[in-house]
Every structure is written in C-alpha cells, then in structure tokens.
Amino acid sequence: MNTSTTFQSAVQPVVRSVLHPAKTALLLKRMLFAALALSAGMTGLVHADDTASPLSFLVGAGAIYGGDSLVRVPFADGSRDNFKAGGLAHLYVGAEFRVNDRISLQNTIGYQINNTDVSSGGNLRFTRIPVDLLFLYRVGQNFRVGSGLQLVARPELKGTGVARNISQQYDATVGLIAEAEYLLMPQMGLKLRYVAEQFKPRQGGEKINGSHAGVLLSYYF
DSSP states (O other), X not given: OOHHHHHHHHHHHHHHHHHSHHHHHHHHHHHHHHHHHHHHHHHHHHHHOOSOXXXXXXXXXXXXXXXXXXXXXXXXXXXXXXXXXXXXXXXEEEEEEEOSSSEEEEEEEEEEXXXXXXXXXXXXXXXXXXXXXXXXXXXXXXXXXXXXEEEEEEEEEEEEGGGTTOEEEBOOEEEEEEEEEEEEETTEEEEEEXXXXXXXXXXXXXXXXXOEEEEEEEEEO
C-alpha cells in the first residue's frame, strides 16, 4: 500500500471528528483514555526494568503571538491595540513515548488564552483547547526538531462589561506545527515553534488567521 495513502487514511477520521464540534468532546475523551491506557501498559515495563523508561510525562507553559486582529481594543488612555487571534499564553500537560534513541512521540492537551481589559470596566478574552500530536527527532545530544498536528477545540471570543456584546464561537480546526527544542537539562526543554492554523466563525463569515509563533518551556518527569 502507498505510504501517502496509508497516512491519509489514518489521519482523515481524526480530522473529520475534530471539524465537527459535536464530536470534539468525544475525541478528547478518547485521547485521554488512550493516554491512560498507554500509561497503565507501560507501568509494567517500568517495574520490570529499572533502566530508563520509554514513557515520560510533561507540563509546560509559554507565550505565543501572531494571527489576525479579532478586534481593536480601546484603553482608558484613549489608545487602541489589536487583539490577536494567535495570542497570548499556552499551558499544557501530556505524555511522551520514546520509540528509540532518536525518535519520540509526544501528545499534549492544553489551554490557550488571550485576555485583556478594556476601558470603562470591560474585559475581552479569546480561549481555545489545543491538542498537540508531535513527532520529535533528536539531531544532537541536546537538540530536537519536530512536526505534527494541533487539533483546536472550542475557540471562542467573549467580552464582558462594556464589551459584553462581543461574542463569537468558531469551528474546531486543525493546524500544522513545526518546532525546535533545546534540552537545557534532561528534565527541561526550551521550545521555539510555529503553528499555522485558521478559525472559521461558526455562524459564517471569512476565516481568521490564527497562525502564531511561540516560546514554550517544558518540564519532563
């Protein structure tokens, strides 16, 4: 069977599920159950062999920036600023499985938020839930490169106070990730990444570019 055909047949069901909002929760549940099953299955290996386990877990956080302007935000001093679709903070947890000395597979689920106060007591935030599926390749003792998919669930723009009339939900989407990671120590890695993705308003309209660059710090345990 052709490798490209095999890859497409494997990825298409996942993509179709993510692009249907009604199936997003079921997809996330299945991924979490799969991660728990993998963890349980590997626990026996860890106890059977006290050498380095192929399974590890991670938590991380970072700053992200980019994308189209969702709205021009007014501030108390009269100035205005662009509220970006690709900002601002990214928090995540997940697991990594080491296939061999060079190749690892990483899966994380996170929370992204861009949040700002506006003049006269209002607040504006853009939130989403990213699930990252990554293929990582070690090219040196402390350096890895990777690529993969970012499945984004429940993107929503929401205002409060004077911005309470701003409310927009977007369809779930799939983005592409390219990243490089430098391991500061065995348990800590600094990532530079770029994510290409777009958000389509659920009620129709032009797509919003949510592509962004980011700097992330991961702790492995």
